[in-house]
Amino acid sequence: MKRIGVLTSGGDSPGMNAAVRAVVRKAIFHDMEVYGVYNGYSGLISGNIKKLELGSVGDIIHRGGTMLYSARCEEFKTKEGQQKGIEQLKKFGIEGLVVVGGDGSYRGAKALTEHGFPCIGVPGTIDNDIPGTDYTIGFDTALNTVIDAVDKIRDTATSHDRAFIIEVMGRDAGDIALWAGLAGGAETILIPEVGYDMDEIAARLKSGHERGKKHSIIMVAEGVCSGVEFSKQIKEATDLDTRVSVLGHIQRGGSPTAADRVLASRLGAFAVELLLQGKGGRAVGIEKNELIDHDIIEILTRKHSVNQSMYNLSKELSI
Template sequence: MNIAILTSGGDSQGMNSAIRAITRTAIVRGHKVFGVKKGYQGLMEGLFTPLDLRDVGDILHRGGTFLQSARSQEFREPSGQEKAIAKLKEANIEHLVVIGGDGSYHGALALFGRGVKTYCLPGTIDNDIAYTDYTIGFDTTVNLVVSLINNVRDTSTSHERTSIIEVMGRGSGNIALHAGVASGADVIIVPEVEWNLEDVCNEISEGFNRGKKHGIVVVAEGAASGEAVAEEIEKRTGLEARSTKLGYVQRGGSPSSFDRIFTSRMGDKVIECMENGISGVAIGIEGKEITYHPIHEVLSKKADFDFKLYEIAKNLSR
């Protein structure tokens, strides 16, 4: 088999590990592998490069994606998809593995509907893909955010102030929730749960009244502006508040051992699917098992949000 791999959308730690796993597993089993530079844009341009065992050496520990990523408006149109299919046929490539998030899955599904054997791996730090407990990079990002919050906490304690930490997650509060719980945040603000500033301010004020020396509020960017929340806390409580927006630093860094092992297992599973004649599927992890589901089913279901963990976080912040 001839197999192509591309990464699309926002990068996430562990993408390189996934590319390595797919490439080495395929080669060991007698298949040929090609990397597609710059995502779907590169696919339309035919930017294929052969990959051998050494090409994917020394990338397991590196964040980002060495294949690079790019967003393409042209690929969303049927004409762009036909252009990509023509390039795959010219290169005699039979299978395409797409590593990315929701938008990348839609692209893979469109190609599958036009006869291309496609496979998806969940490459997004937001952990917002259905039928998988974890997405590539989520574990690494949460660990990184917790470490950064620990650093901010030191300064917050020294100055007896409240720190509002704005993290990534336009439509998903998973990073905020998990990092907030792991860092002992006083308040976690996510798009999945209704909230109001009065409750936030009361929670912070009560904490200081109980003798706390600092306050920590973790905000998902899709729920509120960290800067706006900080201004309101100061205005309503009289307590000093400062906002820190973590931004793109959350996407970088060496992937955690979990992300490395998880992607290694998914790389094996996607080659297994190909060899068994299964295509049009998304790979994920459910419990301890690496599983797969049709791409259209994954896209038709919203990823679960752990409301129980959110309630636990509220109780632990007292």
Template sequence: MRTIGVLTSGGDAPGMNAAIRAVVRQAAALNMEVIGIARGYAGLIQGDFRRLNTGAVADIIHRGGTILLTARSEEFRTEAGRAIALDNLRREGIEGLVVIGGDGSFHGAVHLAKKGMPTVGIPGTIDNDIAGTDYTIGFDTAVNTAVEAINRIRDTATSHERIFIIEVMGRHSGQIALAAGIAGGAESILIPEYPVDYDQVVERIERGRHRGKLHSIIVVAEGVGSALEVSREIGKRTKLESRVTILGHIQRGGAPTAFDCLLASRLGAHAVKLLASGASSRMVGIAANELVDRDLETILQEKKTIDPDLYRLAEVLAL
């Protein structure tokens, strides 16, 4: 294998650039060329290719977003679109493809692998909702961003003796909310994996007020519902005033943490080594701080679950 391609797809995540950099430099160490594909699968269909040498990825490890850009492609969901993409890959001389993204991106990688294009996936999503790996690229940065916001909001919450409800990303996964809530000392953490118990939320608020606590912080994953709805429900039950902060896309941007830079670098290099060895339809990941790889189709059939011990710890720490 002499030439490989790399693309980023789906939502951007801090650390994607570090992964691209690692792919290019590990490939160079193996005397392989790398062609970057702009705008994910949309760019693959449009033939938006650019050669990436070691100089092209200099000084990007600390940058958020993705230098290759990202976009969604309805056309790639069709057989005709995939056929065009595959023809473009072969015309460019690409013999293997690294796909950086989440589960939607990996579905595309599986389709290409079945048509004879070797693919390796790198999990890049702030939601940390991909099975087969302890962490995905961008999760640690998103959690740190959320915790910083919680800490800043707590100062205002204490000064005004108010309840603050902070909504974080996580439509189907409560990983960010749970980690940020524990690290930020939230009284309640509401995530889609567990039913919301408003009686318990109110009890914690009242218990805190009885012992002289001047504020309450509640972290809500967007998949539970709007933080505004949570605020209204708590107001009905307690007659207390609350304020809502929705962090939104703030969690996706910014420089990646050292953890995400290191993780992305390790996964990017490992993905290239797998392609060079002849592997296909694999996903690289990290488990107990060791590099692992698993079958992509198997990964897509599994669901990553919340650690129940971590959820119970959150309840204990909120006492």
């Protein structure tokens, strides 16, 4: 394999640039040509493809977002759209493709694989919801962004004797809420994978308030309900003074942490190694600090699961 492509798709995540850099430089080190596909699968269909050199990825390892940009593409979900993409890949002589993104991006890579085109999926999403890997690129950075906000909110919550509801990203996966809640000492954590008992939450908040606790932090994943909606429920159940902070897209931005830069570099380079070995239809990941790869079709049949023991621990420590 002498010519490969790389694209980023779906929601951006800090560390995507580090992954693109690793793909480009690893490939060039092995005398391969690399082409960047701009604007995800939409750019693939339209042929927005350019050759990348060593200098093309200079000074990007520390930058958030993605230099290749990203876009949603409904057309690529159709066989006609997929065929257009394959025709563009053939036009540029691209023999293999590295796709950096989340679940939707993997589905696009799976489609190309089923059409006989070698693709390697690299997990890039802040939600940490891709099976087959302990961590996804961007999760650590997003987590630290949330923790920084929680620490600041705790200061004002204490000063005014209030309960703060912090809404974080996580439509179908509660990893951000769970990890940030545990690290930030939240009294209550709501995640999509586990139901909640309003009476239990109200009793815990009242108990803390009665013993002189000056504040409460409640972490809510957006997939459970909105922070505003949950604030109303808390007010009705406890009559405590509440405030809501919706962190929103701030969680996706910012310079990637060292952990995300290293993870992205390792996974991006490993994806190129698999293409060099003539492999396609694989999804790379990391488990117990070891690089691994799985069949991308098999990965998409799995369901993300939350760390139940960590969730139980958060409840034990929030008494």
